[in-house]
Amino acid sequence: MDNSREPVSDARKLQLLLRFNQLISRRIELKPMIAEAMAQARELVNADRTTLWLMDDEAGQLYTFVGEGLEEEVRIRVGEGVAGTAAREHRVVVVNDAYNSPLFNPEIDRRSGYRTQSLLAVPMESTDGKLIGVFQAINRLDGSDNDADSGFTDEDTELFSSMAAIAAVFLENAVLYDEQQRQFRSFIVTLAQSVDTKDQTTSNHTKLVTGISVAIAQELGLSRRTVERIRIAAVLHDYGKIGIPDNVLQKPGSLNEEERDLMRSHVLKTILLLRRINFSRELRDIPRIAGMHHEKLDGSGYPFGLRGDEIPLEGRILAVADIFQALTQTRPYKQGMAVPEALAELRIMTQDHTDRYDKVSGMHVDPLVVDALARILQREHDDLRVFEEASKWEPMLQGRII
Ligand SMILES: [Fe+2]
Ligand SMILES: [Fe+2]
Incomplete structure (x- = not known):
C-alpha cells in the first residue's frame, strides 16, 4: 500500500468539501457523478478507498452502488460487518484494527485480495430518518510518518459525516425521482394497454x-x-x-x-x-x-x-x-x-x-x-x-x- 501521502491542508479540505457539494448537486448521470464525489471524499479524509452502500429494503441488504477497487457488486445483510452494523444501529462505526475487531467481516478482503486495516462507516438517512445507505472509508493513510494504521480521527469522522449527509439528501431526491418516473410510466402503459384491449x-x-x-x-x-x-x-x-x-x-x-x-x-x-x-x-x-x-x-x-x-x-x-x-x-x-x-x-x-x-x-x-x-x-x-x-x-x- 502506498502510504506516502501528504496530510491534507485546511484550505484543501475546504476546497474538496465545496467541490464535493458542487459535484453532487450537478444534474448529470448519477453513478459517475457519485464516483467522482467519492474520490474527493477519499482525499479529504486521507483514505485509500471509499464505498457507497445503498439499502435494498426488500432484501434487507446493503449493496455497493459504487465501491472503489471492487469489480463486482457486493451485498451484505444489515447487521453484518462494519457497514452492516452502521446500518442496523444508525450510528457511525470506526474500526481502526480491522482483523482484531469482532465487527469486521474479512470476506470481502478474501474475495478482492485487499487488506483492510481501518474503516469508517457513516449511515445515510433520509429527512424522515429512514436508512438510505452507508458511506464508508477504508484504510486511513497517514502521510506524516508513513504509518498506515494510525486510523481514522474524530476530525475525519466529522468531515465524512457531513459529506454523508449531503450525499443522503441528494440520493433521497434521486430515489424519489426514480419512483415518480416509474409511477408515471406505469400510468402511461396502463393507458396504452386500455386502447389495445379495446x-x-x-x-x-x-x-x-x-x-x-x-x-x-x-x-x-x-x-x-x-x-x-x-x-x-x-x-x-x-x-x-x-x-x-x-x-x-x-x-x-x-x-x-x-x-x-x-x-x-x-x-x-x-x-x-x-x-x-x-x-x-x-x-x-x-x-x-x-x-x-x-x-x-x-x-x-x-x-x-x-x-x-x-x-x-x-x-x-x-x-x-x-x-x-x-x-x-x-x-x-x-x-x-x-x-x-x-x-x-x-x-x-x-x-x-x-x-x-x-x-x-x-x-x-x-x-x-x-x-x-x-x-x-x-x-x-x-x-x-x-x-x-x-x-x-x-x-x-x-x-x-x-
Ligand atoms: Fe391513429
Ligand atoms: Fe396508430
Missing part, C-alpha cells in the same frame, strides 16, 4: 408502433431524451381511440364517410386527452407529437393538414411507424403485407405519386425516416422481431436510475 382487431398495434418508432429514432442517432419523448408519444398516439364507438373501431372492411370522420377524430381526442396530463417540461410536446401521426408532408393529412417543416421529425417518425405497422399487420379481414412490399409502398409515399385509388398525391412521408427503417430491416433480414424488444413495456417500468 381495439381487438389491431391488438398490439400501439406496442409495435412504439417499437418501430424507437428503433427508427435510435437508428437516426437521436439523443436519449428525444428517443424517450418519441417512445412515450408513440405509446399514447392512438389513445383517443378510447372515445370511438366499438362498432366503428372494430368494423371490418371500409367505413362510410360519417364513420371515417368519426374514426379520424381519434387524433383530436388523443391531443385533448393528453393535454390534461401534467407532463414535465421535457415531455410537454408529447400531446402535439402524438397528434401528428396522420399528418402528411404534402399537407393532405389530418387533423391539421400540416405541411413539410411544420411536422417535426418526431411526428414524421411516428407517421412512418404507424403506416408500416398497419401495412404489415394481419387483421381478421386482411392479410398483412410482406416487409419488402410494405417498404415499397412507403417508398412510393416519399415522392409525388398516384395512390391505389388513382388519387394524385405529393410526398406523404419523410424519405430519411423510411431510409432509416429500411436500413434496420435490411440488417435484420426483414425479421420484424427486432421491434419487439423496443416495444416491451417492462423496460419502461424498470428504467431505474439507482
Whole structure:
C-alpha cells in the first residue's frame, strides 16, 4: 500500500468539501457523478478507498452502488460487518484494527485480495430518518510518518459525516425521482394497454408502433431524451381511440364517410386527452407529437393538414411507424403485407405519386425516416422481431436510475 501521502491542508479540505457539494448537486448521470464525489471524499479524509452502500429494503441488504477497487457488486445483510452494523444501529462505526475487531467481516478482503486495516462507516438517512445507505472509508493513510494504521480521527469522522449527509439528501431526491418516473410510466402503459384491449382487431398495434418508432429514432442517432419523448408519444398516439364507438373501431372492411370522420377524430381526442396530463417540461410536446401521426408532408393529412417543416421529425417518425405497422399487420379481414412490399409502398409515399385509388398525391412521408427503417430491416433480414424488444413495456417500468 502506498502510504506516502501528504496530510491534507485546511484550505484543501475546504476546497474538496465545496467541490464535493458542487459535484453532487450537478444534474448529470448519477453513478459517475457519485464516483467522482467519492474520490474527493477519499482525499479529504486521507483514505485509500471509499464505498457507497445503498439499502435494498426488500432484501434487507446493503449493496455497493459504487465501491472503489471492487469489480463486482457486493451485498451484505444489515447487521453484518462494519457497514452492516452502521446500518442496523444508525450510528457511525470506526474500526481502526480491522482483523482484531469482532465487527469486521474479512470476506470481502478474501474475495478482492485487499487488506483492510481501518474503516469508517457513516449511515445515510433520509429527512424522515429512514436508512438510505452507508458511506464508508477504508484504510486511513497517514502521510506524516508513513504509518498506515494510525486510523481514522474524530476530525475525519466529522468531515465524512457531513459529506454523508449531503450525499443522503441528494440520493433521497434521486430515489424519489426514480419512483415518480416509474409511477408515471406505469400510468402511461396502463393507458396504452386500455386502447389495445379495446381495439381487438389491431391488438398490439400501439406496442409495435412504439417499437418501430424507437428503433427508427435510435437508428437516426437521436439523443436519449428525444428517443424517450418519441417512445412515450408513440405509446399514447392512438389513445383517443378510447372515445370511438366499438362498432366503428372494430368494423371490418371500409367505413362510410360519417364513420371515417368519426374514426379520424381519434387524433383530436388523443391531443385533448393528453393535454390534461401534467407532463414535465421535457415531455410537454408529447400531446402535439402524438397528434401528428396522420399528418402528411404534402399537407393532405389530418387533423391539421400540416405541411413539410411544420411536422417535426418526431411526428414524421411516428407517421412512418404507424403506416408500416398497419401495412404489415394481419387483421381478421386482411392479410398483412410482406416487409419488402410494405417498404415499397412507403417508398412510393416519399415522392409525388398516384395512390391505389388513382388519387394524385405529393410526398406523404419523410424519405430519411423510411431510409432509416429500411436500413434496420435490411440488417435484420426483414425479421420484424427486432421491434419487439423496443416495444416491451417492462423496460419502461424498470428504467431505474439507482
Ligand atoms: Fe391513429
Ligand atoms: Fe396508430
